[in-house]
Amino acid sequence: MSDLPAPLAEIVDDFTALSESDRATLLIEFADELPALPAHLEPAAMEPVPECQSPIFLSVDASDPTAVRLFFSAPREAPTTRGFAAILHQGLDGQPAGVIAAVPADFGYDLGLASVVSPLRLRGLAGMLARIKAAIARAG
Template identity: 50%
Template structure:
């Protein structure tokens, strides 16, 4: 994966994982799961405004806002009883929010494989994070042209 396309916030998160021994990376993922930002009030109780991530076994919903200046904000909901999935949603929400639409669209599709968790979590879970990223990028592309 080339670092040039990876925004600083996501590169930092990736490096945080890779600096840890493999045995401690799940703990960091659990910390991220506890830091998933709340969905803004205007989306609370309006699941029809969010998109379900079908690749996730748990009910995960994302919604991406693109401000008039092109700045992106990603919001996600994931149940507390699915901490791995919630951790991945949190990584993406924190890493994508504040980026420009172009930066989001340039995030390499293999980012989920790059954070050093492929042996710690099931391929299905990594596929779920990839699904979240692909949906976020698609929403950004759609909202940017709208």
Template identity: 55%
Template sequence: MSTQDLPEQLRELVTEFHEVPEPDKLQLLLEFSRSLPALPARLGEHPEELEQVTECQSPLFLTVELDGSGADAPVALFFSAPAEAPTTRGFASILHEGLNGLPASQVLDVPDDLPERFGLTKLVSPLRMRGMSAMLGRIKRQIHARLGE
């Protein structure tokens, strides 16, 4: 498993998942689901500012903000997912922990195969894996839009 092409935050997360025995990976994902930050009140009051990721089996919404302009602007990620959707929340939490605060250029450079690198493909349905890929795709698309690309 190569992680050299990942930002440090993501590299650590991928390594953490690979250090856990396979039967415990879902438990680790569940732990991540509990640490997904709540939406700030300003977004909770304006759900239209969030984009639904329809590929997810559970209702998941996200938005991206840039703190400044240009490729070096730090990315802020915000997710909304129901507590009864721990897999979806876990994936969102991983992306939040691994990408939030990074410069836009680094987030855009994250390989599209990131979801497969966590070693969950045997434990999670292909549909759920597509949901995580779709989250990453939406994040990148929103960054491109905010950068005017």
């Protein structure tokens, strides 16, 4: 976990300190913490993440490489997807581009959710991270 920024490492620690059933509960709690989109962003103008089973959209503002801003839109009816988006938001929003680029693609497995959610759902989390990294690379 040395490649994780402190806020994301803390989230991973929170998950791994819990039992499997409590991890699932924490994931759902994260879903409730996903911030609303700012007024200037519309989901239709955001990048879709087709790797996710639920419709999710993201926007990456890497105009300031020292503090990348992340925005997500995910339906309330998709708490797992919203939870993953909230984890990425809380763990990576405001971090430098280079720090985000160094996050391992498979960090989602460090959350200890492999036995709680399907591999397809974890692939969705990896897809969100990959799209964030690609947007940062395009901006750089």
